[in-house]
Structure formats: C-alpha cells, structure tokens
Amino acid sequence: MPVPEQLVTIRVYDSPDLAEGDRQILLEAGIPAYVSGGYHRHNPQTEIRVPISQVEDALALLPEELPTLADLTAPTVQCVLCRSTSVRTDSPAMRWVLVIGALLAGWVVLYRGAITVAIMLLLATVTLAAGVRARFHVKKCDACGHVWHRTEQLGE
Numbered sequence: 001m002p003v004p005e006q007l008v009t010i011r012v013y014d015s016p017d018l019a020e021g022d023r024q025i026l027l028e029a030g031i032p033a034y035v036s037g038g039y040h041r042h043n044p045q046t047e048i049r050v051p052i053s054q055v056e057d058a059l060a061l062l063p064e065e066l067p068t069l070a071d072l073t074a075p076t077v078q079c080v081l082c083r084s085t086s087v088r089t090d091s092p093a094m095r096w097v098l099v100i101g102a103l104l105a106g107w108v109v110l111y112r113g114a115i116t117v118a119i120m121l122l123l124a125t126v127t128l129a130a131g132v133r134a135r136f137h138v139k140k141c142d143a144c145g146h147v148w149h150r151t152e153q154l155g156e
Helices: 016-028 052-061 092-112 115-135
Strands: 007-013 046-051 087-090 138-141 147-149
Touching: 007 016, 007 052, 016 046, 016 052, 046 052, 092 115
Parallel strands: none
Antiparallel strands: 007 046, 087 138, 138 147
C-alpha cells in the first residue's frame, strides 16, 4: 500500500463558508483540496490543505486576496435614492392584522370565556401576520427617510 502524500496548509480563513468557495475552484481544476475545521467543533479558523506536490498549482489558481467575513455579511438591500445600506422592512398591514387578532382574542376571552379558542385564535393571527408581512411590506431608509414598495426599481 503506497503512503499517502503529505497535505500542506495553503490558506487560512475566518469561516468554513469562505474556504468552501476556494476549495471548489481547486476541485474543478482537478487538485484534491481538503478543508479543516468546520461546524462540528469550535475552531476560529479554517484551513485549506492540498498535497505537497500541487501547492504551486493550487496557489496559482486561487485569487490573490482572501475573502473576508464582510463578503458573507454584506447587506443585500440598498436605498433606491441614496444607496444607503441602512434599510428596514416595515409592514403596516401586519400590525393591523395583529391588533385585530388580539382584539378578537380578548373579546373571545371576556365575553365567551373560551381561553382555548382565544389561544388558537392568537396562534392563527401570528401565522397570518407573518404571511401578510412577507407579501405586503415597504422598505424604509434610515439615512434619507425614503419609503418605497418592493416593486419600485433602482433608478438609473
């Protein structure tokens, strides 16, 4: 049985997700690459390892700059006017659904005395409110105060 080739660490990353993209590049080029660490044990850093004979080829394939955690956590929503990334999602319709559901549940408890029905009504209201929020919402920029609906496109 031949002795396996020694693996060498070529890069160190802050997260397994960051290492996975570079590992995929190496695998597509035919270079066996292995990621150390992961989600199963606490390790603040993740390494990519390749066989010692393919270190130069692997380093030539990878981009010069290492990806960072900022790449993973970059905001995906920007204001359509000022391009700020400080944007909140707001849903007035969801608040109305929650208020009406709470009033109905209160009425059921006070006038009917059916606590079980009121609890079921509250659970149904929260479920309905989540769907209403997903469908009927607006975005609000904290920087300039602009409010827009999801159908408004970015200005050219």
